[in-house]
Amino acid sequence: MGILEVKDVGKRFGGLKALSDVNLSVKENSCHAIIGPNGAGKSTLLNCLVGKLIPDTGSVMFDGQSVLGRSPHEINQMGISRVFQTPEIFADLTVFENMMIPLFAKRDGAYRLHAYESVSNERALIEEAERMLDDVNMLDKRHMHSASMSRGDKRRLEMAMCLVQNPKLLLLDEPTAGMARADTNNTIDLLKEIKAKRDITIAIIEHDMHVVFSLADRITVLAQGTPLVEDAPENIKGHPKVQEAYLGETH
Amino acid sequence: MFGLEKKDATLLLLVAALTIFAPFLLNPFPEGSAMAQFNAGYPDLMQRFVIFGIFAIGFNILFGLTGYLSFGHAAFLGVGSYAAVWMFKLLSMNVLPAILLAVVMSGLFALLIGYISLRRSGIYFSILTLAFAQMMFALAYSVLTPITGGETGLQLALSDPRILDGGTADGNLPVPGLFGLEMRDSAQLELGAWVFTFNIGYYFCAIVMLLAFYLAIRIFRSPFGMMLRAIKSNQQRLNYTGLNPKPYTLAAFVISGMYAGLAGALMASMDPLAGAERMFWTASGEVVLMTILGGVGTLIGPVLGAGAIKYMENIISKINSDILHGWFAFLPDGLEDFIVAVIYPFIGKGWHLTLGLIFMAVVIFLPGGLVEGGQRIARAFRRKKPDTPKSAKTEPAE
Ligand SMILES: Nc1ncnc2c1ncn2[C@@H]1O[C@H](COP(=O)(O)OP(=O)(O)OP(=O)(O)O)[C@@H](O)[C@H]1O
Ligand SMILES: [Mg+2]
Numbered sequence: 057m058g059i060l061e062v063k064d065v066g067k068r069f070g071g072l073k074a075l076s077d078v079n080l081s082v083k084e085n086s087c088h089a090i091i092g093p094n095g096a097g098k099s100t101l102l103n104c105l106v107g108k109l110i111p112d113t114g115s116v117m118f119d120g121q122s123v124l125g126r127s128p129h130e131i132n133q134m135g136i137s138r139v140f141q142t143p144e145i146f147a148d149l150t151v152f153e154n155m156m157i158p159l160f161a162k163r164d165g166a167y168r169l170h171a172y173e174s175v176s177n178e179r180a181l182i183e184e185a186e187r188m189l190d191d192v193n194m195l196d197k198r199h200m201h202s203a204s205m206s207r208g209d210k211r212r213l214e215m216a217m218c219l220v221q222n223p224k225l226l227l228l229d230e231p232t233a234g235m236a237r238a239d240t241n242n243t244i245d246l247l248k249e250i251k252a253k254r255d256i257t258i259a260i261i262e263h264d265m266h267v268v269f270s271l272a273d274r275i276t277v278l279a280q281g282t283p284l285v286e287d288a289p290e291n292i293k294g295h296p297k298v299q300e301a302y303l304g305e306t307h
Numbered sequence: 308m309f310g311l312e313k314k315d316a317t318l319l320l321l322v323a324a325l326t327i328f329a330p331f332l333l334n335p336f337p338e339g340s341a342m343a344q345f346n347a348g349y350p351d352l353m354q355r356f357v358i359f360g361i362f363a364i365g366f367n368i369l370f371g372l373t374g375y376l377s378f379g380h381a382a383f384l385g386v387g388s389y390a391a392v393w394m395f396k397l398l399s400m401n402v403l404p405a406i407l408l409a410v411v412m413s414g415l416f417a418l419l420i421g422y423i424s425l426r427r428s429g430i431y432f433s434i435l436t437l438a439f440a441q442m443m444f445a446l447a448y449s450v451l452t453p454i455t456g457g458e459t460g461l462q463l464a465l466s467d468p469r470i471l472d473g474g475t476a477d478g479n480l481p482v483p484g485l486f487g488l489e490m491r492d493s494a495q496l497e498l499g500a501w502v503f504t505f506n507i508g509y510y511f512c513a514i515v516m517l518l519a520f521y522l523a524i525r526i527f528r529s530p531f532g533m534m535l536r537a538i539k540s541n542q543q544r545l546n547y548t549g550l551n552p553k554p555y556t557l558a559a560f561v562i563s564g565m566y567a568g569l570a571g572a573l574m575a576s577m578d579p580l581a582g583a584e585r586m587f588w589t590a591s592g593e594v595v596l597m598t599i600l601g602g603v604g605t606l607i608g609p610v611l612g613a614g615a616i617k618y619m620e621n622i623i624s625k626i627n628s629d630i631l632h633g634w635f636a637f638l639p640d641g642l643e644d645f646i647v648a649v650i651y652p653f654i655g656k657g658w659h660l661t662l663g664l665i666f667m668a669v670v671i672f673l674p675g676g677l678v679e680g681g682q683r684i685a686r687a688f689r690r691k692k693p694d695t696p697k698s699a700k701t702e703p704a705e
Binding site: 106127128129132133137138140144145146147148149153156157158160161162164165166167168169170171172173174175176178217221 | 310311312525526528529530531532533534536537539540541543544545546547548549550551554555558562
């Protein structure tokens with residue numbers, strides 16, 4: 057049994073079958089990559105895991121509990137954090153404030169009225185936020201308005217916001233898209249380091265094969281809403297079906 | 308100091324100083340001079356400055372932080388006024404129980420209305436709050452006459468029980484007070500041609516406003532305040548970060564409703580009557596204007612906005628054509644009449660026109676309101692001194 061068990065999941069958008077018969081088992085503390093051509097349904101699958109979409113059929117179990125029917129904030133509190141394909145951050149807040157909010161969510165739960173205490177007195181959380189910012193090389197940007205950052209920086213910030221929550225399962229939707237090569241390599245190193253240091257399971261969607269093969273323990277190839285093959289990275293590279301799925305598309 | 312950062316403590320002390328010395332600051336012109344027209348240092352107006360300041364500070368906690376634009380906040384002001392007057396009628400002329408009941412009642416109303424209205428966001432939320440407020444206005448005006456006094460409003464009567472006070476000795480209506488201090492009492496100080504009035508009611512309201520302001524600063528700097536700003540910024544991210552935006556927004560709604568109730572109670576404490584017109588939609592719109600004019604989401608902005616609007620409402624509206632003729636009498640007759648004719652639409656009842664123009668100018672040229680204006684001026688001054696390296700730093704709104 058993996059920490060994440062997706063069984064027979066299907067999802068339609070009107071006439072479009074975005075997902076059908078998706079079965080996926082992600083082992084605890086592994087890194088599972090989901091690859092596939094554009095429009096294969098990768099983001100849709102992720103949306104079904106975090107409560108953004110409810111699948112039409114099938115079940116999704118995380119850590120022995122069903123996530124279906126729970127709202128996104130409840131699913132996050134179960135230990136799932138997610139990075140979006142287009143960065144979702146608090147653009148009106150500073151980088152530092154962006155880091156504090158997930159820390160409060162982790163410590164205080166979905167709602168707690170701390171209206172009289174000052175944020176600046178939360179020494180322990182502030183230190184944690186700064187340590188994480190240091191890990192992603194953004195400590196010097198802590199006072200920056202996050203809206204004014206580059207797209208790559210926004211991604212790194214979003215990833216830091218997820219990592220600082222110490223999630224059991226981290227879902228990454230193309231975390232390096234729009235990043236410079238050097239930042240992509242930094243991200244790979246960061247994720248490797250996190251994997252080595254903590255108990256964390258990662259599910260990553262990525263088009264950049266360098267990233268995929270640097271990180272993944274297992275790879276699932278998704279095409280037209282259905283998993284084509286699932287195997288270890290070394291077996292995926294030369295797999296004829298994978299070649300077909302990718303070469304059949306203009307990629 | 309007071310558990311605040313240095314910058315916030317300075318701001319609080321500055322506001323405290325300004326309110327304490329307001330009777331002087333607002334009366335810069337000698338009595339009887341032509342400019343005495345512009346003196347605002349009389350109790351009635353000064354009370355209004357701080358009371359509407361409280362109203363706007365509270366409104367800004369909802370609108371400024373979460374971005375939810377309520378168009379019905381005057382309803383809570385009205386609830387506060389009615390509750391306070393009822394307390395004067397039934398229990399005592401002491402203002403404290405009146406204020407307490409007003410804050411509790413407006414909080415309960417805000418809880419109910421907020422719970423329903425916050426099911427929607429954006430324009431639908433605004434419309435829902437507007438609908439609730441207009442419903443409450445209509446009820447207060449007609450059906451609920453036994454509770455609200457209907458058209459005439461709720462007033463004190465000699466026959467009221469006032470359990471704690473007992474009967475009034477003379478045949479006069481009692482006045483609101485605080486342990487023997489009467490809110491309407493004033494002391495006057497004459498210094499040469501200047502007359503300054505120190506009113507107990509004003510100082511009481513000013514102290515309450517300073518407390519309300521202090522509390523607002525604490526909220527702005529708290530984790531709760533940060534969550535509210537996060538709600539305005541990106542609710543989706545907040546959801547996926549494990550936070551439930553709903554109770555946060557509702558809490559902000561209730562808190563701002565309680566501020567409105569507090570303001571309503573103070574209005575009733577200064578003048579013990581309450582009427583349905585306090586809940587009318589124009590009153591709700593006014594606090595929106597105050598907040599935007601002063602600076603949405605800034606600490607001091609709403610207070611400035613409230614002051615500016617109440618000043619115009621009371622001072623500019625009092626200028627009439629005779630006064631204008633007096634000012635321009637030194638000009639040749641034809642020119643005098645011409646200038647008076649040009650200015651006339653902007654004064655007296657035309658003060659709304661002046662307000663509208665100023666409002667438009669602020670929204671277009673100073674989206675951050677009067678506070679942004681102040682910051683720009685301050686920055687321009689600092690830039691003249693090249694040896695201040697900090698001036699380039701973008702400062703968070705004050
Ligand atoms: N909310 C939606 N409503 C309707 N159709 C949708 C919706 N979301 C996705 N789709 C469609 O479902 C299909 C799968 O989309 P999805 O975003 O999951 O693909 P993807 O594998 O993530 O692609 P990419 O690599 O481009 O991100 C696409 O055809 C897309 O147009
Ligand atoms: Mg996608």
